[in-house]
Amino acid sequence: xxxxxxxxxxxxxxxxxxxxxxxxxxxxxxxxxxxxxxxxxxxxxxxxxxxxxxxxxxxxxxxxxxxxxxxxxxxxxxxxxxxxxxxxxxxxxxxxxxxxxxxxxxxxxxxxxxxxxxxxxxxxxxxxxxxxxxxxxxxxxxxxxxxxxxxxxxxxxxxxxxxxxxxxxxxxxxxxxxxxxxxxxxxxxxxxxxxxxxxxxxxxxxxxxxxxxxxxxxxxxxxxxxxxxxxxxxxxxxxxxxxxxxx
Amino acid sequence: xxxxxxxxxxxxxxxxxxxxxxxxxxxxxxxxxxxxxxxxxxxxxxxxxxxxxxxxxxxxxxxxxxxxxxxxxxxxxxxxxxxxxxxxxxxxxxxxxxxxxxxxxxxxxxxxxxxxxxxxxxxxxxxxxxxxxxxxxxxxxxxxxxxxxxxxxxxxxxxxxxxxxxxxxxxxxxxxxxxxxxxxxxxxxxxxxxxxxxxxxxxxxxxxxxxxxxxxxxxxxxxxxxxxxxxxxxxxxxxxxxxxxxxxxxxxxxxxxxxxxxxxxxxxxxxxxxxxxxxxxxxxxxxxxxxxxxx
Numbered sequence: 001x002x003x004x005x006x007x008x009x010x011x012x013x014x015x016x017x018x019x020x021x022x023x024x025x026x027x028x029x030x031x032x033x034x035x036x037x038x039x040x041x042x043x044x045x046x047x048x049x050x051x052x053x054x055x056x057x058x059x060x061x062x063x064x065x066x067x068x069x070x071x072x073x074x075x076x077x078x079x080x081x082x083x084x085x086x087x088x089x090x091x092x093x094x095x096x097x098x099x100x101x102x103x104x105x106x107x108x109x110x111x112x113x114x115x116x117x118x119x120x121x122x123x124x125x126x127x128x129x130x131x132x133x134x135x136x137x138x139x140x141x142x143x144x145x146x147x148x149x150x151x152x153x154x155x156x157x158x159x160x161x162x163x164x165x166x167x168x169x170x171x172x173x174x175x176x177x178x179x180x181x182x183x184x185x186x187x188x189x190x191x192x193x194x195x196x197x198x199x200x201x202x203x204x205x206x207x208x209x210x211x212x213x214x215x216x217x218x219x220x221x222x223x224x225x226x227x228x229x230x231x232x233x234x235x236x237x238x239x240x241x242x243x244x245x246x247x
Numbered sequence: 248x249x250x251x252x253x254x255x256x257x258x259x260x261x262x263x264x265x266x267x268x269x270x271x272x273x274x275x276x277x278x279x280x281x282x283x284x285x286x287x288x289x290x291x292x293x294x295x296x297x298x299x300x301x302x303x304x305x306x307x308x309x310x311x312x313x314x315x316x317x318x319x320x321x322x323x324x325x326x327x328x329x330x331x332x333x334x335x336x337x338x339x340x341x342x343x344x345x346x347x348x349x350x351x352x353x354x355x356x357x358x359x360x361x362x363x364x365x366x367x368x369x370x371x372x373x374x375x376x377x378x379x380x381x382x383x384x385x386x387x388x389x390x391x392x393x394x395x396x397x398x399x400x401x402x403x404x405x406x407x408x409x410x411x412x413x414x415x416x417x418x419x420x421x422x423x424x425x426x427x428x429x430x431x432x433x434x435x436x437x438x439x440x441x442x443x444x445x446x447x448x449x450x451x452x453x454x455x456x457x458x459x460x461x462x463x464x465x466x467x468x469x470x471x472x473x474x475x476x477x478x479x480x481x482x483x484x485x486x487x488x489x490x491x492x493x494x495x496x497x498x499x500x501x502x503x504x505x506x507x508x509x510x511x512x513x514x515x516x517x518x519x520x521x522x523x524x525x526x527x528x529x530x531x532x533x534x535x536x537x538x539x540x541x542x
Binding site: 106107116 | 419422423425426428429430432433434435436437438439440441
């Protein structure tokens with residue numbers, strides 16, 4: 001296969017990456033939103049996609065999950081090419097999405113929301129461990145899903161993809177619109193998940209939050225990856241990052 | 248003997264029972280429509296024809312193969328549901344990305360074709376279907392005579408409605424169904440096969456219509472037009488209850504059957520239109536229906 005070749009073409013690419021995205025183009029309806037995205041995520045890493053609104057971060061996650069309408073290029077997950085697969089096939093390989101709008105189901109209770117995604121393989125967190133991470137969800141398990149506060153809904157949206165055995169989590173702006181204390185709690189959760197061995201791709205606009213949890217940052221601009229900054233070199237690159245993000 | 252507003256109790260009870268039986272059919276049929284509309288977003292105008300096919304399937308099983316009522320109560324809905332599944336795969340599945348109207352037109356056209364075919368082969372005079380021996384006769388309740396079969400229709404419809412409600416509202420399978428009704432893309436992204444769920448849901452909704460058809464066969468004569476007459480009222484029931492609400496469809500079905508029965512007692516001239524009058528009033532004041540969700 002072309003794995004070995006794809007992994008050693010250029011510096012900055014991670015050998016044996018769990019997820020390798022190459023020359024990814026994507027369309028949302030008629031509009032061409034991804035223009036050759038390339039990045040790698042190694043197993044156990046937390047990687048962020050940073051960028052302005054409309055840069056293509058969410059579209060990248062939707063493309064990986066197979067939801068974005070039209071996709072071209074290559075997305076390899078654990079060596080398998082998934083760019084042409086259906087979302088449900090991709091989910092069955094062990095990728096799970098926590099969408100930007102959270103996607104909590106109003107007609108399901110908290111418990112039903114939590115138990116909805118089917119187990120695809122061994123190795124997911126137990127419900128007890130999930131309740132340990134998110135005690136509120138245990139207390140409110142009989143409530144209607146959308147009666148939870150915004151922070152609790154976000155936790156539910158993350159919690160329900162932890163039981164399934166998925167190893168790669170795609171988290172789309174989990175801190176958006178939440179109070180600082182909740183943001184901190186989500187930050188601690190992400191670090192705990194990293195400890196548990198999950199691999200995480202995090203879309204963020206808040207780079208301070210991103211810096212507190214991630215190993216590396218990819219800067220997305222106009223549907224391309226413009227730069228990669230390891231978290232350890234973030235301080236040295238802060239001006240450059242400000243310029244990218246326009247803050 | 249007491250009288251209520253000048254109406255002898257036998258008449259009142261008789262009409263209420265008749266109302267309850269009509270309500271049983273309204274409930275099972277509008278339940279099927281609500282289940283289908285909820286997940287498929289398709290207004291299944293072929294529902295009346297599928298109900299008729301259920302009755303004909305029972306009649307054919309008996310007449311051609313000698314299979315009686317009880318097996319037919321299971322087999323006929325399965326056959327009609329299977330035909331529904333083929334229909335969904337071959338035709339309806341191509342319409343989901345379009346407006347409701349296309350599904351409505353397709354199913355309406357199919358209903359006309361199916362009814363036309365049956366009229367062509369079986370005429371419109373109606374075919375008799377005997378009440379099974381185990382359900383013939385009746386009970387004298389003191390204030391009225393209850394034919395056993397009519398009591399059975401009410402009991403069977405309540406069981407089927409409750410079972411359907413239970414599956415949708417209280418089981419894991421139902422949770423998938425409710426979730427897919429809200430956000431099919433996300434449910435697919437969790438690894439669930441949503442297209443297959445849609446196909447089976449349509450098959451189930453159609454099987455409910457077939458089941459109602461078998462129940463109806465011994466009461467109403469088996470006739471190609473039996474569904475066309477009934478389905479108009481059932482659509483009014485669905486509009487009153489609110490599209491997509493399971494419990495709403497069930498309660499409205501029985502409730503309007505009873506209202507119709509009462510109207511037949513107190514103002515017989517109005518009994519044929521009372522449901523449509525209620526529909527107009529509900530649409531005026533609560534367009535989403537009594538149990539519907541706004542928006």
